[in-house]
Amino acid sequence: MKRTGTIVTLVVIVVLFVIGIWYIYAKDQEDPVSYATETPTTETIIKRTVATGSIVPREEILIKPNISGIIEEILVEAGEFVKEGDLIAKIEVVPNVSSLTSAKNNITSAQTALETAKLAYNNQKSIYDRQKTLYDSGVLAANDFDTAQQAYDQALQNYKQQQISLQSARQNYDIVKTGTTSGLGSAATTSVRATISGMVLEVPVKEGNQVIEANNFNDGTTIASLANVNNMIFEGKVDESEVGKIKEDLPLEITVGAIENKKFDATLDYIAPKGVEENGAIQFEIKGSLDKADTTFIRAGLSANASIILARADSVLAVKEALVQFDSKTQKPFVEIETGDQNFERKDIELGVSDGINVEVKSGLSKGDKIKVWNAIKPATSPNGN
Numbered sequence: 001m002k003r004t005g006t007i008v009t010l011v012v013i014v015v016l017f018v019i020g021i022w023y024i025y026a027k028d029q030e031d032p033v034s035y036a037t038e039t040p041t042t043e044t045i046i047k048r049t050v051a052t053g054s055i056v057p058r059e060e061i062l063i064k065p066n067i068s069g070i071i072e073e074i075l076v077e078a079g080e081f082v083k084e085g086d087l088i089a090k091i092e093v094v095p096n097v098s099s100l101t102s103a104k105n106n107i108t109s110a111q112t113a114l115e116t117a118k119l120a121y122n123n124q125k126s127i128y129d130r131q132k133t134l135y136d137s138g139v140l141a142a143n144d145f146d147t148a149q150q151a152y153d154q155a156l157q158n159y160k161q162q163q164i165s166l167q168s169a170r171q172n173y174d175i176v177k178t179g180t181t182s183g184l185g186s187a188a189t190t191s192v193r194a195t196i197s198g199m200v201l202e203v204p205v206k207e208g209n210q211v212i213e214a215n216n217f218n219d220g221t222t223i224a225s226l227a228n229v230n231n232m233i234f235e236g237k238v239d240e241s242e243v244g245k246i247k248e249d250l251p252l253e254i255t256v257g258a259i260e261n262k263k264f265d266a267t268l269d270y271i272a273p274k275g276v277e278e279n280g281a282i283q284f285e286i287k288g289s290l291d292k293a294d295t296t297f298i299r300a301g302l303s304a305n306a307s308i309i310l311a312r313a314d315s316v317l318a319v320k321e322a323l324v325q326f327d328s329k330t331q332k333p334f335v336e337i338e339t340g341d342q343n344f345e346r347k348d349i350e351l352g353v354s355d356g357i358n359v360e361v362k363s364g365l366s367k368g369d370k371i372k373v374w375n376a377i378k379p380a381t382s383p384n385g386n
Contacts, residue, residue, distance in 0.1 A: 037338050037370035043318040045353045045360050047311040048253075049245060051286055053236020055256060055302045057227030058289075061196050064220035068213045069093040069190070071205055076224060078202055082194045089192040089223050091211065103172050110166040117155070117162040124155035198228040201300055232290050232298055234266055234306050240275055240282040246308050247271075252288045253307040256298060264298075265291040268308060313353040316360045323371050324351070324359065335365070336372040344372045 072092040076082060131148035134140035202225045205211065214220030234254050238246065252266040270287035277283075288306060290298075324333050333351050336344040347369075352360030365371075 034342055035344070036373040038320065038323060038373055039370055040317050040319050040361060040365050040367055041358075042315055042367075043358050043360075044315060045313045045318055045355050045358055046309055047353050047355055048307045048309050049238065049242045051236040051238045051242075051306045051308060053234055053286075053304060053306065055232050055254075055290075055298050055300065055304050056235050057201070057229060057300055058231045058233050060201065060225055060227045060300075061198075062222045063088060063192060063195065063224045063226060064214040064222055065091055065192055065211050066213055067091060067093060067190065069211060071207050071209045071211060071223070072190075074203060074205070074207055074223075076200050076203065078200050080200045081198070082200060082226065083197045084194055086194045087191055088194055088200075089205075091190045091192065093190060103169070106169040106172065107166070110162065110169040114159075114162040114166050117159040121155040121159040124152045128152035192223055194224075194226060196226055196228070198226045201225045201227050227300065229297070229300065230292065232300070234288040234290065234304055235285070236304070236306055237278075237283040237285055238308075240284065243271065243275070243284045245310055246286070251309045253309065254288070254290065254304050255307070256302050256304045258302050259296070259298070262296065264294055264296070266306065267291075311353045313360045316352065317365060317367060318358040318360050319365070319371060321354060321357060321359050323373065324349070325374075337365075338370040338372065 069091040071089060073090045074088070075090075076086075076088050082088070128148050128151070131140055131145050135142070135145040203223070204225075205221065205223055209221075211221035211223065212218055234252065246268065248268055248271060250268045252268055254264040254266050256262070256264070266288040268286060268288045270285075272285040275282035275284045286306075319335070323335055325335065326333055332348060334346050334348045337347045339345050347364055349364030350362040352362045354360070
């Protein structure tokens, strides 16, 4: 029994030894692991963030009437250029019955007051004429004549004031009834005129529409909107995660969806101090002035994207970010440089601007260095195994 056990043990040892020899041989026959390399390149690296928005005029002026009524005639169309003071529309006044009655009663009162003042004036004039004759004859004392003259002058002044009041009441009646009166000329409230020079962006009313005047309690009906289309801005929003990276005066590159193969230069000149919640995220409004030297016509309201350039490095030595590793303790970046055939050594580097694909290398590398690519490759084999 002991001899049988010994034989079994020896057989097991021999089998294990043979397996070990075969494993070592098989490993020696495997293709050696090899790594590809890449060299640094010269790149222009731009770090940017994107904001969505639209192109709008810097200032859009809404033209509103100063009197309520009905649009009698519209003299402009959207897309036309107008100058300050040009006639845009005419309004036919629909008088308020209560106001019209009140204005008419004011005329009646003014006429009555004028007749009373005229009688008083004529009476004082008669007295004055008699007193003057007596004064000239030396019969009347100077003090008595002065009293008569003062009464006459006061009656004349009152008569003239009542004439003015009657004229004012008649003009007010005309304004209530028709919206204008003689003597107003271009200031007539029935004529709606442009307050600035620019393009007519929109005419939201039609002839026959009723309009309401602008006052302290109502914004009034917009008859037309005007803007200087040569002074356009980008207006958009950025997420709260990006707003901390941007600042005023940064350059923008604007792309408009409706204008292909064209970029517009702009400058960021406004960042909202307060964010607004939209769909669960905080958004901050931004504005950027488009370069006025570009004469391309951009229609107001077109959707656009703005690339905000956070940093830029022109014609610098760069490598792909995938080649860069970071020390687990110091978190400093490094790469492995080939020193011989598939022999590599670590080399610490200093990084600069990154666009997420390429990163600037400020120091630690030269243009001819071969950097280890971490995806291992094997040499290609022919179909016959050679």
